[in-house]
Amino acid sequence: MGLENQLVGDNVLVTSMTKLVNWGRANSVWPCTFGLACCALEMIASTLANFDISRFGSEVFRPSPRQSDLIIIAGTLTKKMSVMVKRIYDQMADPKWVIAMGACASCGGVFKSYSVVQGVDQIIPVDVYIPGCPPRPEAVLAGLMKIQEKILTEKLGQRPDVLSGTLQ
Amino acid sequence: MELNAIVNAISEKCPGSILKQTENHGINEITVSAQCFYEVMQTLQGDGCGFDMLTDVVGIDRMPRAPRFDLLYVLLSMKDFSRLIVRLEAGEGQEVPSVSSIWHSANWGEREVFDLMGINFSNHPDLRRILTWENFDGHPLRKDFPLEGKDFDKPFDTKTVKDYC
Numbered sequence: 001m002g003l004e005n006q007l008v009g010d011n012v013l014v015t016s017m018t019k020l021v022n023w024g025r026a027n028s029v030w031p032c033t034f035g036l037a038c039c040a041l042e043m044i045a046s047t048l049a050n051f052d053i054s055r056f057g058s059e060v061f062r063p064s065p066r067q068s069d070l071i072i073i074a075g076t077l078t079k080k081m082s083v084m085v086k087r088i089y090d091q092m093a094d095p096k097w098v099i100a101m102g103a104c105a106s107c108g109g110v111f112k113s114y115s116v117v118q119g120v121d122q123i124i125p126v127d128v129y130i131p132g133c134p135p136r137p138e139a140v141l142a143g144l145m146k147i148q149e150k151i152l153t154e155k156l157g158q159r160p161d162v163l164s165g166t167l168q
Numbered sequence: 169m170e171l172n173a174i175v176n177a178i179s180e181k182c183p184g185s186i187l188k189q190t191e192n193h194g195i196n197e198i199t200v201s202a203q204c205f206y207e208v209m210q211t212l213q214g215d216g217c218g219f220d221m222l223t224d225v226v227g228i229d230r231m232p233r234a235p236r237f238d239l240l241y242v243l244l245s246m247k248d249f250s251r252l253i254v255r256l257e258a259g260e261g262q263e264v265p266s267v268s269s270i271w272h273s274a275n276w277g278e279r280e281v282f283d284l285m286g287i288n289f290s291n292h293p294d295l296r297r298i299l300t301w302e303n304f305d306g307h308p309l310r311k312d313f314p315l316e317g318k319d320f321d322k323p324f325d326t327k328t329v330k331d332y333c
């Protein structure tokens with residue numbers, strides 16, 4: 001007796017709009033194809049068959065920021081690059097989420113120097129920080145699951161982008 | 169090419185331009201004077217010596233020595249795969265003639281030395297910063313440059329970065 005047998009005929013499923021939308025969003029978080037340094041390789045590894053990020057609906061790495069929901073800042077963010085990263089983030093359509101992956105993206109890591117931004121949260125808002133240098137792919141998946149948890153608790157009308165009026 | 173043959177070829181064209189010559193671990197090195205630097209480099213690239221490739225330009229800050237900087241040009245001959253390092257001592261603020269008209273690869277190498285060390289090259293076609301950004305203040309590989317740079321403790325704003333693009 002599978003679900004499909006139950007659903008034969010004209011059935012009605014009752015749920016709330018918030019739950020339905022959040023369920024959809026949480027299970028299709030499409031990341032931006034984007035990496036900065038060594039951490040990017042672990043992010044790439046997490047998409048391959050061994051770790052298989054597609055179990056969480058995030059295997060569709062989009063080459064355009066306009067099609068992506070998530071940006072994984074994977075690597076050392078230099079000040080020279082920060083302009084481009086901010087631009088990519090600004091180009092992403094709402095709703096959008098940010099993962100700071102690794103020590104460098106979270107706080108500058110070992111690079112306490114003139115050329116490195118000491119944490120990507122200085123230029124864009126971060127939802128989840130993943131510690132490690134580099135974090136293993138399992139940690140990336142754990143971070144992704146944290147994002148999913150966060151999405152499931154969001155109230156549709158109370159997201160910052162809705163309240164600030166940037167979402168039409 | 170043997171070091172002696174190189175030295176002879178240079179001495180013919182520009183006598184007295186070689187201040188020092190050494191051989192370390194099979195790599196030849198000559199130190200040349202700033203006055204004849206460009207002519208020496210032309211001679212080295214010419215048919216007599218045949219160093220047709222410039223693989224790297226290196227700047228060394230030897231503070232507090234005067235003159236402050238060492239410039240190293242790593243040359244390679246594609247005929248017999250011999251290498252030669254040409255060393256030039258340059259003081260603070262001294263202009264060094266660009267060799268990018270002799271070897272095109274010097275263009276970016278000299279831009280990098282200019283960017284990180286602050287050595288100016290005369291007659292360079294496009295002397296802009298290459299690794300740091302346009303309005304960067306200072307030359308980060310100088311020994312007196314603070315590792316953390318300026319305004320390290322203040323929040324960073326992308327608007328402070330202006331770049332060529």
Ligand code: SF4
Pocket residue numbers: 037038039040074075076101102103104105109132133134135
């Ligand atoms: S956190 Fe470590 S692995 Fe990741 S970008 Fe920085 S140095 Fe590389």
